[in-house]
Amino acid sequence: MLYGGFFYGFLIIIHRGTGRIRLALSSQHYLVITALGADRSGIVNTITRHVSSCGCNIEDSRLAMLGDEFTFIMLLSGSWNAITLIESTLPLKGAELDLLIVMKRTTARPRPAMPATVWVQVEVEDSPHLIERFTALLDAHNLNIAELVSRTQPADNGNNAQLYIQMTAHSPALDNATIIEQAFKALCTELNAQGSINVVNYQQQDEQDGVS
Structure with a gap:
């Protein structure tokens, strides 16, 4: 966490030097998350509440029941701080809930026309x-x-x-x-x-x- 905070501050200094601090602060970052585990009451709400508490927005999501297991896939967006926060805290939350958590950074790209x-x-x-x-x-x-x-x-x-x-x-x-x-x-x-x-x-x- 200390390293992440230092890195973010360094980015701000660099952008101030180039006059592009507004772009750095307003840019969105994206993260794909997959949560897999035994289904039980309230588990999805617990995950989405944690996402919100980190300041992230759920752009897209899919939920499926496979046998006794459920899988929850989300595309999250947020500031650099928000995405970094959930990257560092969700694995701990997943361990508490006995969930397998997979995360990967991604980017927002315009989809090609598919008429x-x-x-x-x-x-x-x-x-x-x-x-x-x-x-x-x-x-x-x-x-x-x-x-x-x-x-x-x-x-x-x-x-x-x-x-x-x-x-x-x-x-x-x-x-x-x-x-x-x-x-x-x-x-x-x-x-x-x-x-x-x-x-x-x-x-x-x-x-x-x-x-x-």
Whole structure:
């Protein structure tokens, strides 16, 4: 902590010498945090309260239950002091809560335009490698997978286990949606799966509406 405080002060002196102190003080810093541990009441609120007490803002987050474990992923923003504070204190808080904490500094970058969006839903009898088949299909058509959710319904009453898949993918250009739609339907037929695909090309819609 003493070293961190000294380093921050040194940065201020350097920026004063170049006349850019305002930029240094107002710039935002970003940190990705993953917390993994046994689920129990109040655990998420405890984490978010600690984030707020350090002066950080939650820009984005994801929460998922996997078996008896939960995983909580957050993108935090804040001043240099705020991010440094949570970097130094969250591991101790994680130890108190019996959580595995992973942290990594990152930067805020403008996302490239992705005018084409594809939504996929699949229900199929569970077997190995099924998710890989559908992710490979999207990848083969240059689609960037932005979200993937899957769950397995255990076998019961003589019914086989069922796998449910939901995916969202984006592409900077998708000139012919029919190609991916036909390939998806062919894969569903091969795997004896029930599936639906919805493709929206915002660029084409804008052109049809007369928006340049």
